[in-house]
Amino acid sequence: MSxxxxxxxxxxxxxxxxxxxxxxxxxxxxGQNEILAIVGASGCGKSTLLRLIVGLDGDYRGSIVRxxxxxxxxxxxxVFQDHRLYPWLTxxxxxxxxxxxxxxxxxxxxxxxxHYIDLVGLSDYSKAYPRQLSGGMAQRAAIxxxxxxxxxxxxxxxxxGALDSILRMRLQEELLAIWExxxxxxxxxxxxxxxxxxxxxxxxxxxxxxxRIRDVIPVDLPRPRNRSSMLLTQLKKRCLSMLV
Ligand SMILES: Nc1ncnc2c1ncn2[C@@H]1O[C@H](COP(=O)(O)OP(=O)(O)OP(=O)(O)O)[C@@H](O)[C@H]1O
Ligand SMILES: [Mg+2]
Numbered sequence: 001m002s003x004x005x006x007x008x009x010x011x012x013x014x015x016x017x018x019x020x021x022x023x024x025x026x027x028x029x030x031g032q033n034e035i036l037a038i039v040g041a042s043g044c045g046k047s048t049l050l051r052l053i054v055g056l057d058g059d060y061r062g063s064i065v066r067x068x069x070x071x072x073x074x075x076x077x078x079v080f081q082d083h084r085l086y087p088w089l090t091x092x093x094x095x096x097x098x099x100x101x102x103x104x105x106x107x108x109x110x111x112x113x114x115h116y117i118d119l120v121g122l123s124d125y126s127k128a129y130p131r132q133l134s135g136g137m138a139q140r141a142a143i144x145x146x147x148x149x150x151x152x153x154x155x156x157x158x159x160x161g162a163l164d165s166i167l168r169m170r171l172q173e174e175l176l177a178i179w180e181x182x183x184x185x186x187x188x189x190x191x192x193x194x195x196x197x198x199x200x201x202x203x204x205x206x207x208x209x210x211x212r213i214r215d216v217i218p219v220d221l222p223r224p225r226n227r228s229s230m231l232l233t234q235l236k237k238r239c240l241s242m243l244v
Contacts, residue, residue, distance in 0.1 A: 001068050003153050003185035004030040004053065009062035010210075011048060021210035022048050026062070028204060028213065030153070035179060035186045037196035037203045039239060045211025046189040047081055050155045053187070054078045066153070074152020074185070081157040081189075083142035085130040091117060091141045092126040098148035116144040119174060135162040140171070147178060156188040160195065172199060176223065193239045197232050198225055205242050214242055 011023040023045045030036050038046050051057045053064055054076050066073035085094045095113045102109065117126050120140035130138050139162050146154060160168045172195065179186060190196050196203045197219055207214040217238065221231055 001032045002029040002065075003032050003034070003067065003074055004187070005063075005065045006049075006053070007063045007065070009049075009052065009060055009064060011045070011052065011057075011060040023052075023060070024210040024212045026211075026213060028216065030185050030187055031201075033179075033183045033185060034202070035188065035200045037200035038187065038189045038206060039191065039193055039196050039203060039243065040206030040211070040214075041208045041243065042191070043211075044206045044208035046206065047157050048211070050078065050157050050187070050189060054155055075149060076153045076155060077146040077149040077151030079139075079142050079146045079154070079156040079159045081161070083130070083135075083138040085138055085141055085145070087130050090127050090129055091122055091133070091144075094130070094141060095145045095148050098145055112148060116148040117141075119147065119178070120144045120171070136164070136167060139163065143171070150182070151184060153185045153187070156186065158189055158191060161191065168195070175199070193236055193243070194227065194232075197235050197239070198227055203235075203239065205239055207242070 006026055006028050009023060009026040010021065012019040012021045026049065040046055052060050066076070092113055095116055096109070099109050099112065104112065114126070117123060120143050122137060122140055122144065125133060125137060133141065139159060143159055160171055163171065176199065188199060200219055203217045203219060204213055205215045205217065206212065217235060219235060221229065225232065
């Protein structure tokens with residue numbers, strides 16, 4: 001059962017009057033409850049691909065199908081590469097936006113907002129505005145907002161890129177805990193091969209000009225994983241040999 005299927009997806013951008021191919025014949029499926037990581041050089045179309053999946057850009061060839069046609073397609077949540085918080089709203093109000101169309105009573109809604117803010121470690125900053133946060137804190141607020149939507153499919157575009165390595169590892173653990181609890185499917189774009197291998201069930205390696213899939217690497221290791229295990233080290237070498 002797939003949560004998401006991408007079939008023969010190609011995309012070009014117009015640049016100086018010419019069509020420049022950005023994605024070429026992308027094919028993959030994301031299983032229910034699967035964590036899929038995408039790594040690849042800057043400019044190979046990773047963010048573009050997520051924008052197509054989430055529906056922000058409908059100008060592409062091929063097909064992107066949510067769900068397997070039988071069940072109701074899962075809600076998609078997205079964490080962008082830049083946090084995209086509303087600068088005029090506090091952290092709390094930004095996260096609360098996730099409940100805009102929700103029928104939840106006010107008290108439960110407040111509790112949920114607080115829960116997701118606590119989860120990303122921003123309890124002391126719920127009344128702060130984005131400009132009062134560091135880059136990493138703003139990114140965590142954006143993660144809280146996406147999680148608060150309680151999506152079935154979570155797309156994350158380099159969500160931990162701005163964080164120091166300790167916090168990064170902590171949030172990776174949080175993400176896995178949330179994933180285990182909520183059984184969601186996750187597609188995470190990262191430039192950190194170790195992060196990809198630590199988190200994912202499969203890692204897609206892309207190459208640029210035009211962006212295409214070079215390899216799909218299964219990571220058949222039970223969780224919790226040992227970051228310095230032999231297999232992860234071998235897989236890291238394999239990934240890096242394709243990327244560098
Ligand atoms: N709106 C746009 N108009 C024209 N070209 C674009 C547009 N958005 C992206 N591109 C081009 O598409 C290509 C892929 O961009 P994209 O942002 O998807 O790459 P990426 O893999 O996410 O890179 P990074 O790792 O640096 O975030 C780049 O060459 C970029 O210049
Ligand atoms: Mg990008």
